[in-house]
Amino acid sequence: MPLSNRSQVNFNITSQKLVNFMASAIQVPELTDMQKRLTFLLITFIAVLVITYSCSQLRESSKQPALAIAPDNGSISLPDGFSAVVVADSLGRGRHIAVNGNGDIYIKLRGVEEGKGGIAALRDNNGDGQADQIDYFDDLGGTGIAIQNDFLYYASDSAVFRKPLDGNLVPQAPRDTIVIGLPSQRNHAAKPITFDGAGNLYVNVGAPSNACQEEDRQLGSPAMDPCPYLELQGSVWRFSDSKFNQTQQVEGYKYSTGIRNMVALEWNAGAGALYGVQHGRDMLNTLYPNQYDNEGNAELPSEEFYRFEDGGDYGWPFCYYDHIKGKKVLAPEYGGDGEVQDRCADVGQPIMGFPAHIAPNDLLFYSGNLFPERYKGGAFIAFHGSWNRAPLPQKGYFVVFVPFENGMPSGDWEIFADNFAGEPGAELRSPRAAEFRPTGLAEGPDGSLYVVDSNRGRVWRIVYSPPA
Secondary structure, eight states, X not given: OOHHHHXXXXXHHHHHXXXXXHHHHTTOTTSOHHHHHHHHHHXXXXXXXXXXXXXXXXXXXXXXXXXXXXXXXXXXXXXXXXEEEEEEOOOOSEEEEEEOTTSOEEEXXXXXXXXXXXXXXXXXXXSSSSOSEEEEEOSOOOSOEEEETTEEEEEOSSOEEEEEOOSSSSOOSOOEEEEOOOOOOSTTOOOOEEEOSSSEEEEEEOOSSSSOBSSTTOTTOOBOSSOGGGTXXXXXXXXXXXXXXXXXXXXXXXXXXXXXXXXXXXXXXXXTEEEEEEOOOOOHHHHOTTTOOHHHHHHOSOEEEEXXXXXXXXXXXXXXXXXXXXXXXXXXXXXXXXXXXXGGGGSOOOSEEEOSSXXXXXXXXXXXXXXXXXXTTXXXXXEOOOSTTTTSOOOOOEEEEEOEETTEEOSOOEEEEBOSSSSTTOOOOOGGXXXXXXXXXXXXXXXXXXXXXXXXXXXXXXXXXXXX
């Protein structure tokens, strides 16, 4: 609720408590009439002071500016009762986003903005939801960024760093290196990060390959078996969140493997488990035209939503999930025909499958109290959109919601925020034609949902007000 409404509620509660206390105090039978009158006068005096102070606070809160809600919600569509502030625009190619307890916003940029930096820092000085102060710092691009134990952690394509948050919008201390020497690669280079709150940092290291062929993405090139990329890549790795200069080979622990690329990675504190949404493999119709047509390639394989287990193997590159059939099947590179499971019957299964090539790029489990109760504990997923549905129209470019109960989905997924790509209903043939592409998600201290775009660097703050 707005601050002025909250102050009004506090004022009403305080006044009612005073009335109740006065009434009970003068009913004490051991007091004489004179003592009751003196008690009443004393309590009245205190009440006047308290109510006067509450009124002043109410007047001060009423001076706070209202949120600058965009008339068109910044060009996106939202469910009834939800609205959006455009916090900032044209920041650069935004990837992941983190919001501090004081409301400061930090956005990791894919590359270093010319003459600026690889992280955008935003501060709202007057409470209207829009950034009044925007600064840039650091000299590395990347994807992962998060706040943990009053440190700002962020990743390049080959390392993880942190800076202590010191009250300044731009942290002043030199960065410390937490993890070093991660594989730097052209394909699936992003290193998203998350924390379990028990001293552990998790980093996705994507596979630099589509399906582990000897010649990547080449018609007729044989697959490698075993796949050499699974030694250091195609896996989620665990490190200490406080030791410096850790490497995969020495301090790193391979937590889960068989994962092609997991940009949407998040620890779910409510369930005490690690989750992620995988980018499925590409080019079924191009590499295996006798088995898959354009329509089949546009729908398969699934983007897979996982709850990871310590030591789990989730099947890449040997398997993919078919959400239409509801099962893992053997990949064509390894002799699969779209039906046979073979070694895929025993690998880790997803908790949900999404249509192909909509590109999940961030995951957030909602813990706030601003949104209606049905959203508490559920998952928001940002789908960035992909190129591989061609020649059919693109899909994705939205944020979806998945209800959760007891650590598992309790209902089907639904589109929460839409129309990032442009006009509703317009056919999109290429990601380059999309106006915006939702990429990063974060929850603010008041329960707002922040979304950042990777085309122009627009940031939305989504809020909720109950319908009148």
